[in-house]
Amino acid sequence: MTQITDRQLRQVRSEAPVWAAPMAGGPSTWRLAAAVANAGGVGFLAGGMVSAQRLTEDLRAAREAAPGRTIGVNLFVPEPANTAIPAQDRSADSDARRRRAEQVRQFRSSLLTPAEQAGVTLPEMTDLDPDAMDDWDAKLDAAVAESWPLVTFTFGLPSREVFERLHAADCTLGVTVTTPEEARAALDHGADLLTVQGPESGGHRSTHHPAATPPTASLLELIAQVRDAVGTDVPLVAAGGLMTAEDVRRVLEAGAVAAQCGTAFLRADEAGTNPVHRQALDASAAGTAFPTTALTQAFSGRWARGLENAFMRTHTDAPAAYPEVNVLTGPLKKAATAAGDPEGTNLWAGVGVAQAQTGPAERILRTLTP
Template identity: 45%
Template sequence: MSSALTDLFPLPIVQAPMAGGISVPQLAAAVCEAGGLGFLAAGYKTADGMYQEIKQLRSLTGRPFGVNVFLPHPDLADPAAVDVYAHQLAGEATWYETELGDPESGRDDGFEAKLVVLRDNPVPVVSFHFGVPDREVVDTLHRVGTFVLAAATTPEEARAVERAGADGVIAQGIEAGGHQGTHRDTPETDGSGLGLLSLVAQVREAVDIPVVAAGGLMRGGQIAAVLAAGAAAAQLGTAFLPTHESGAHALHKQALTNPLFVRTELTRAFTGRPARGLVNRFLREHGPYAPAAYPDVHHLTAPLRKAAAKAGDPQGMALWAGQGHRMAREMPAGRLVEVLAGELAAARAALAGGAR
């Protein structure tokens, strides 16, 4: 399915925005130059930090790119539950010789300031995570020529994205690494998401806007499958995490194929919101007790995660990864796009041959 949005990039391959310093300008530029759509992640950055990365990316490529923004999170956390979790993490702080972070460090991730930057310095594509932007926000971005996407994990959420006037919906399957883009974050919804192929099919029947499929995709054959199911493009995150240009910590890259880390799990242990990561000691010990309290828990554990990385201890790091992590390939990002495109073409040819 072609649209004005997907006509921006020659190949139906989108590099997922991975917050925390992974989706750096060099990675996004390499993907764009190879024919995909590269993304910057504005999450956990200041508005000026986002702006500086946009300027750097523009110096590296003249091709269209995207910027992902976290929507402000409603204050639903129980302070008492956060305090209990902080007491539980006291031993971690002692072990890593650091202090716990302040859970009251802010809720909106500088959302309004980032919108000002994106309005005054328009970028080709902006995507939103953790909900649906107001129609006024979408209209503001449209007026400056920006395409708007938002993540959804159910057909109902996809309809909300369409009603807001977005140009496309990112259908995120339960297989996806990192934070789930659920619009309603409650303990009752933990682990109840749809698999990607089922989600894409249902979302295609629910909305008329283009669908970008995301979740566990690592090979061109999988991209062919989601395109056949009705997606306009495929978004890959974990596949790009170990590339040379990725800003991921070396221990994070190595962990994807390290036999010590054999599976992933959705957890609130590191941030208070469901996110899929490799099962390590921290996740096993604290995941069952972490409250539904984002971004309070994120702020609380940030110094622990930083100290664990500095100490070279992956057992205390948030090792975000999708279910296909064992299929990770280390190579330059541009080369990975070329490989994926070749695999996609081969898979499509095989499907066409079988249909004759």
């Protein structure tokens, strides 16, 4: 087990207690990361679903705009690199892969009519690659070449070799976990810190095995469970439904060194949240629409929490198949966004969404800081 160094521990604990959560798909911009960092928090870039070149350029821009501040990068772990999935289940000719392909095929069939109504063409089955790497190797190369100071992993657990390589480049490494078992495995592979993600979180749940059922223990319960499993020396960053300074205070008192807030920044001026998503968030905050959030696999093939809408209610049969489902629904989501239709695209948000505020990220950060 690789223990966090004294220097790294001091760095984590010396930061402000609020981190901006990485939010893939647009909301996490370099401007948002820089604004949070300049205000005394830890800014984050979401590295999922963007090229290594774009991610590197955004990180450079954020670091230039917030010199001397900590900007973290979060990476999705692609299935071929996810050690939490047994090797036999990752094999292209395995029973698990054959079942998965058939489930995706059936789900695609259920989307043909909505696609025709929206005037879009769905990707063919040959376009849906479960082994797509999301520019993984190039992102690791960039992290090493430029010594990214803080890198966290979501959607799985990379190999020990990945941790060793990035540690040699002086990167501090974290893993998002949803169970005590995932926490122990992450430390065994070399994690320096753990992002403990409760079920209240908006966006994707980071269960290490993509087919796992997301746990339901509350964030505070999960912090206690993980602390019992890993001891008191491992820094824990709490994530899930943290919308106020009182929420942050509670998780710090429970043993976290910081709170990672995502939904709280979705309406920030610097966030890249698209107009349809913003309008739905506005309606939720005003109490005029979208009163609840729910978990769904319908948009991406990974469990995620968002404002409950018609697409989620209609397509409850989506399989656990990321990135295939994410690619498959891409044209439908794009068409709904272009048409200004919040009922047909993902509106990621956590359980405290009605409390999300508008304005500069700096001001929002102040409302979150105990």
